[in-house]
Amino acid sequence: MFAALPATSALAEDDFPSVGAATNSDIGLGAVGTPGKAVTVWVDAHNAVKPRFEIDQTGLAGVATFAVPDGNDQCKATGKKIVCDLPQADFTSVPVVLVLHPDKGAAVGDKGTFTLDTMADNAPDLPASVHKVTIADGADLVVTAPVYVSPIPEVKPGDVLFTKAAFVNAGNRAAADATMTMMFDPGIAPFKYEGCTYTETEYPLIVECPVDGTIEPGAGREFVTIDENGKETPGMGAVVAPDALGWKGVDFLALADSVVEDLPPEVLAKAKTKTTKATTGKKFKIRQQEPIVKSLKAQPEIDKNDNYAGIAYGVLNSHDLATIGATASGGVGSVVTVNIGVKNTGVSMLDAYRTGGEPAARFNFVVPDGTEVVGVGEGCVARWKEDDGSIGWDPVPGKRFYDCGIDSSLFKPGESYTTAFKLKITQVIAHATGTVSFTNPFRDPAEPPADANPGNDVAEVVINPNPGGSGGGLPLTGAQTGLVASVGAALLAGGVVLFLAARRRRVVLVVPQDGSAE
Structure with missing residues (x-):
């Protein structure tokens, strides 16, 4: 994503330089046996000279360690620090992905902290943020798709979309009876899938599809559509409605033993109007990946901060x-x-x-x-x-x-x-x-x-x-x-300056496609 950023032009005197970075304040990490967990740091920069951020993991000693995954060319591990050099450009909410592993001697219940600090040669120093890591025993579903992309893809009424939906179990125990939940904004009409439950709310249409069986540590699941001819297409299908216009989101949530009550608060605030289970429609399957660690006992979810991701589509249409x-x-x-x-x-x-x-x-x-x-x-x-x-x-x-x-x-x-x-x-x-x-x-x-x-x-x-x-x-x-x-x-x-309310922007978690520590 950084490769596509334009270079920043010469600084204007009245342009205040700034740089910032953020990630989850509390992270649950499986004990020894977990394949490792992707942690996304979201970064912003405006007119900053040599923007960068540092992770000081001194406080994680004996608990967990960050590593720089393949493909991350911005960050380098130096002693107890991870230093990430950012491009000198203007950008907002660009993800930088690191991987967190439990240390060999870490035991369930151990806690540690790391600090996240941002800086630039021409920006004032801000207080570093402190983040907590807790070693837990259980399953940890981490969504790996969809991945938010910018600029958002442009579509038009009548287009057929297949939004990928996938997750990996990054915990140290198996997960049981998971549910893949997709939430569609009005204007994006999902296909009917036999065996899935459809809940209409005031705003999103919620589609819940069961994932049978246990999901072992390191194993993933992916939603696949099967058409009438047996052709398989990764993702859940939908059609752009004739009256769709502008920014439309599709969100994905993966939880073990999940129900609608586990959905985000903004969805729960919308009154349910109708819930039905489809007995006809397209077929689907949940494609499996082989586990890398064998575990027989299913455990509850240990960290729900990374069970969600979303993507947006820009619908081109006229209005009057x-x-x-x-x-x-x-x-x-x-x-x-x-x-x-x-x-x-x-x-x-x-x-x-x-x-x-x-x-x-x-x-x-x-x-x-x-x-x-x-x-x-x-x-x-x-x-x-x-x-x-x-x-x-x-x-x-x-x-x-x-x-x-x-x-x-x-x-x-x-x-x-x-x-x-x-x-x-x-x-x-x-x-x-x-x-x-x-x-x-x-x-x-x-x-x-x-x-x-x-x-x-x-x-x-x-x-x-x-x-x-x-x-x-x-x-x-x-x-x-x-x-x-x-x-x-x-x-x-x-000389009156009027400011319009900013567009609502979603915060989504982006992880490597395989969700693992490699």
Whole structure:
């Protein structure tokens, strides 16, 4: 992965250099008899000169020892230290894999520590992190596939994907009755496999397939699809759905004696809606590898920190959102209700889970002249510029500009969302016009992404319309243009910098393909 990184350009004076590394704080390691365990260190660097990290394993004496596996050209073992030189480039969450072995005299229950320290010639020294290693007696399933890759593979609706799923028992005892669990984001539809259980939740579809028998130390298992003609393809098959769009994840979990309750907390938080066991569908088999150490007694899992991995696909597809306007009439002092919103008129489903907490779709409301907001629509906040240049943001009435988000996590094709604003008419103006649009001077205009059909991106909110007056979908004009333009200019003049919420990024554990110590 390092080989593909671009070189860092010359440092700018205002670019703060940094380097960091992280790994699991507590590591369970099988006793003597384990084949060794891959430990992944995730590293980041920005404008750092000679970035590097060191592992000081003095505190592991008599307990365990790190080794540098074949293929790791960045790290060297020097005495009690492992020193890893990183490329001088900008990168985030790049894995460096080392292997941990129990020492010959280590006994079950022994504990030790190692320190992880990062540094660069031009970055300040940060405190080293301390990590604990405990020698345990039992099985230790370590996921070896899928392996997260960057950039993520691009796919399109209708594509058939086979996501590899494999693990190795890195413990010193056999594992019994394991389960291979795959979790598919909406938009990635897995095949039906005879004998597997399918659980629908609010977000992922969970597929659990049994692994019969015991898995000896050093032995691995791999999921293999068997088609109607008997052809075998490694991995679990799935089809990219017609309405899929953007970042879609597929995750894999391997546990001995596992049940759905062993899944990550973020999955457990999603209510189950339906669980079924497939009695028909494609065939599969769990391909075995020969054990390197013989053990007859099955033991429970000793370290669940490395039973998980994931991969992502980027689905290329189009999408189209249309704004929904409204009309109302009344005299001075009357309060009218306008229902405004957005409709998904495209072919793709928008997904709030992949927007860093942002709603699946957003829209904006510029209030018509001669009216005052006395009731704010659900999911909407006013935005305005204070006299001191700061930006106000609160669901309060009486403002001119409102930023709204839908309350649905998945916004599917054909669905609509509206919210109700109550407007008090303060002055009767014939055909007083406000707008519903995706234009927001308080945010980066690229959020949400502009769609390919701008013709339905603006709708009118008209109070006391003229007979035969024009309908929605017209461009921003007149006083409303002045409002948006003046707010935008004020933001620039005040030097206001707005930061958008960062995309949610998964942390995945990456280990060598064979998961062993070689």
